[in-house]
Amino acid sequence: xxxxxxxxxxxxxxxxxxxxxxxxxxxxxxxxxxxxxxxxxxxxxxxxxxxxxxxxxxxxxxxxx
Amino acid sequence: xxxxxxxxxxxxxxxxxxxxxxxxxxxxxxxxxxxxxxxxxxxxxxxxxxxxxxxxxxxxxxxxxxxxxxxxxxxxxxxxxxxxxxxxxxxxxxxxxxxxxxxxxxxxxxxxxxxxxxxxxxxxxxxxxxxxxxxxxxxxxxxxxxxxxxxxxxxxxxxxxxxxxxxxxxxxxxxxxxxxxxxxxxxxxxxxxxxxxxxxxxxxxxxxxxxxxxxxxxxxxxxxxxxxxxxxxxx
Numbered sequence: 001x002x003x004x005x006x007x008x009x010x011x012x013x014x015x016x017x018x019x020x021x022x023x024x025x026x027x028x029x030x031x032x033x034x035x036x037x038x039x040x041x042x043x044x045x046x047x048x049x050x051x052x053x054x055x056x057x058x059x060x061x062x063x064x065x
Numbered sequence: 066x067x068x069x070x071x072x073x074x075x076x077x078x079x080x081x082x083x084x085x086x087x088x089x090x091x092x093x094x095x096x097x098x099x100x101x102x103x104x105x106x107x108x109x110x111x112x113x114x115x116x117x118x119x120x121x122x123x124x125x126x127x128x129x130x131x132x133x134x135x136x137x138x139x140x141x142x143x144x145x146x147x148x149x150x151x152x153x154x155x156x157x158x159x160x161x162x163x164x165x166x167x168x169x170x171x172x173x174x175x176x177x178x179x180x181x182x183x184x185x186x187x188x189x190x191x192x193x194x195x196x197x198x199x200x201x202x203x204x205x206x207x208x209x210x211x212x213x214x215x216x217x218x219x220x221x222x223x224x225x226x227x228x229x230x231x232x233x234x235x236x237x238x239x240x241x242x243x244x245x246x247x248x249x250x251x252x253x254x255x256x257x258x259x260x261x262x263x264x265x266x267x268x269x270x271x272x273x274x275x276x277x278x279x280x281x282x283x284x285x286x287x288x289x290x291x292x293x294x295x296x297x298x299x300x
Contacts, residue, residue: 003107027109034209037202038109041116 006030010059011039013051021052073136079247079296080256081135083177084189086239086299088128089147090174095121097157097166106160113206114163120199127195131188148298150235161221164214165228167207172268173236175200177257180264185255208275215279226283229272233285239299240264242291262287 006028012021024043029035039053073081099118105111125146132139153170157163179197184190214225240261241248251257269285276283294300 028107029109031209031213033205034109034113034213037113037205037209040202041112042109044116 003028007035008056009035009039009053010056011043011051011053013043013046013048015046015048017049021050024051026056027053074250075247076250076254076256077135079245079251080186080189081132081137082297082299083240083257084128084131084135085137085139085147086149087174087177088125088132090149090153090170090239091121091128092125092146093149093153094166094170094174095119095125097153097163100156101160101163105163110210117167117203117206120203124192124196124199127192131186131192134186134188148300150239150300152232152235159224159228161214161224161228162232164207164210164225165232167203168211168272169229169232169268170236171200171203171207172271173239173264175203176264176267177240180257180259182258183255184257189256211275212279215276215281222281226276226281229283230285233272233283235300237265237268237285238288238294241294241296241299242288245296247296 007030009027009029010023011025011027013024014021024046027035027038027042029038035053039051043051095118098114098121102111102115102118105114129139150170152162153166157166175197178193178200181189181193182197184193211225214221243260243262245261248257248260252260265287272283272285
């Protein structure tokens with residue numbers, strides 16, 4: 001099935017509150033609830049204490065070399 | 066197989082049947098979810114299916130020992146244990162069946178587990194609270210896929226409606242007749258908080274409302290004929 005029109009979410013997580021959020025990967029889902037579920041299921045290899053997802057289209061470039 | 070002790074009261078006998086069958090059905094559901102971990106429509110849903118399979122198999126494994134507290138020793142029979150509902154006893158034929166099982170079978174079993182959250186059978190209450198934590202994600206998955214299929218509409222939605230009604234015809238019978246004396250005794254003794262009709266009503270109202278939000282409908286009838294119902298197999 002073609003997924004080119006679905007929403008790509010960038011996934012960020014951290015293992016301690018004093019650490020910055022790290023980019024850990026992406027999930028492709030139109031439904032926000034499924035995107036959250038998928039992010040937790042796919043990127044569960046570390047004991048994260050915080051994970052967020054951001055739609056790629058909401059990201060704005062500040063610098064582009 | 067389970068060996069029911071020769072002399073137990075009706076309430077305990079009903080709980081032995083419910084707990085054993087809950088574990089059997091969770092084991093079967095875990096296998097069915099797991100089979101779709103390699104063939105789901107997207108990599109994201111494949112990973113979700115694998116995670117849900119792991120949850121269900123864990124719930125089955127942790128539920129069997131509760132039977133020992135009720136005087137029943139049951140040997141570990143592996144993944145093909147007991148007599149699960151026929152709709153989940155073999156591979157699910159399509160993704161609509163997966164989502165219907167997620168909505169209906171998982172829905173009925175989890176609603177039963179919710180009635181045992183404060184059970185007077187303490188090991189059951191402990192398992193129930195842990196299971197309910199994990200089942201929250203299963204419900205999110207089911208509702209999200211229902212929305213997605215409703216938005217797609219057409220043949221996908223028609224097939225899902227058909228699969229929901231097929232699953233309901235068996236899963237709705239699992240709690241049993243509402244006038245079962247053993248179930249009533251179990252409620253009176255605080256082993257569970259609600260009976261079969263209340264469980265069916267909760268799941269039916271949730272499913273009907275979820276579909277109505279998207280202008281779709283299903284017919285989920287209250288089971289009426291119980292003469293051939295087997296209280297041990299819960300079918």
